[in-house]
Amino acid sequence: MPIFIATIIALTLVVATVLIHYEMLRGISILIPRLSVPPRARMLFVIGGVFIAHLLEVFLYAFAYVIMHDNFDLGRIGGNFHGEVIDFFYFSMTSYTTLGVGDVYPQGPLRIVAAIEALNGFALIGWSASFTYLAMEKFWDAHTPGGKRRGNR
Numbered sequence: 001m002p003i004f005i006a007t008i009i010a011l012t013l014v015v016a017t018v019l020i021h022y023e024m025l026r027g028i029s030i031l032i033p034r035l036s037v038p039p040r041a042r043m044l045f046v047i048g049g050v051f052i053a054h055l056l057e058v059f060l061y062a063f064a065y066v067i068m069h070d071n072f073d074l075g076r077i078g079g080n081f082h083g084e085v086i087d088f089f090y091f092s093m094t095s096y097t098t099l100g101v102g103d104v105y106p107q108g109p110l111r112i113v114a115a116i117e118a119l120n121g122f123a124l125i126g127w128s129a130s131f132t133y134l135a136m137e138k139f140w141d142a143h144t145p146g147g148k149r150r151g152n153r
Contacts, residue, residue, distance in 0.1 A: 002073075002074050002075075002108070002109040003109045003112060005072070005074060005109070006068070006074050006075065006109035006110060006112040006113050007112055007116075009064060009068065009074075009113055010112055010113040010116035010117070011116070013060060013061055013064055013113070013116070013117070013120070014116060014120050016060060017057040017060060017061075017120055017124060018120075018124070020053060020056055020057055020060070021053050021057065021124050021127060021128075024049055024050070024052065024053035024056075025049075025050070025053070025127070025128075025131050027049070028045070028046055028049040028050070028131075028135075029131075029135075031045070032045065032046065032135065039139035039140075042135075042139055043132075043135065043136060043139060046131075046132055046135045046136075047132065050128045050131065050132060053124075053128070054096070054121075054124065054125070054128065057096065057120075057121070057124065058089065058092045058093050058096050058121075059089065059092075061092040061095070061096060061113070061117050062085075062088040062089045062091070062092035063088075064113065065077065065088045065091060065092060065110065065113070066085070066088050068109075068110055068113065069083075069088070069110065070083075074108065074109045074110055075106060075107050075108030075109045075110025075111065075113075076106075076107045076108060076110065077091055077104055077105070077106055077107070077110065078104070078105055078106075078107050079102070079103050079104040079105050080103045080104055081104045087104065090104065091104045091106075091114075092117065095114045095117040095118050095121065096117055096118065096120070096121030097121055097125070098118045098121060098122050100118070
């Protein structure tokens with residue numbers, strides 16, 4: 001039963017993070033054309049917004065780990081772990097980015113959530129890369145003389 005609960009938590013987190021990501025990217029794409037700043041500054045806005053979206057998603061997983069770890073006994077985090085907020089955030093960040101350093105590691109049903117977080121983070125990072133590329137492509141012409149790309153003359 002604990003594995004089933006952990007799986008439901010993980011799938012709920014996937015839905016929540018996809019919604020956060022979608023709304024952040026949608027908001028960024030609505031705001032970009034309205035900004036009266038140079039293309040480079042627009043790209044900084046894109047990168048900053050994407051970065052904030054990822055941080056929110058990592059914090060959401062970290063919050064879930066706190067609740068699972070401390071309240072429902074759905075697994076533990078072992079290793080160089082002291083139970084502080086920064087430890088949960090660090091574990092979530094290394095899972096989300098698929099870095100998986102190994103100095104802290106999941107135990108019990110929490111492993112399911114950590115594994116799904118890695119897959120979820122990988123997909124969302126790919127989505128962000130695609131979004132950033134498309135945004136950059138829109139503003140690339142503004143960086144070349146005459147507003148045309150060299151290969152399109």
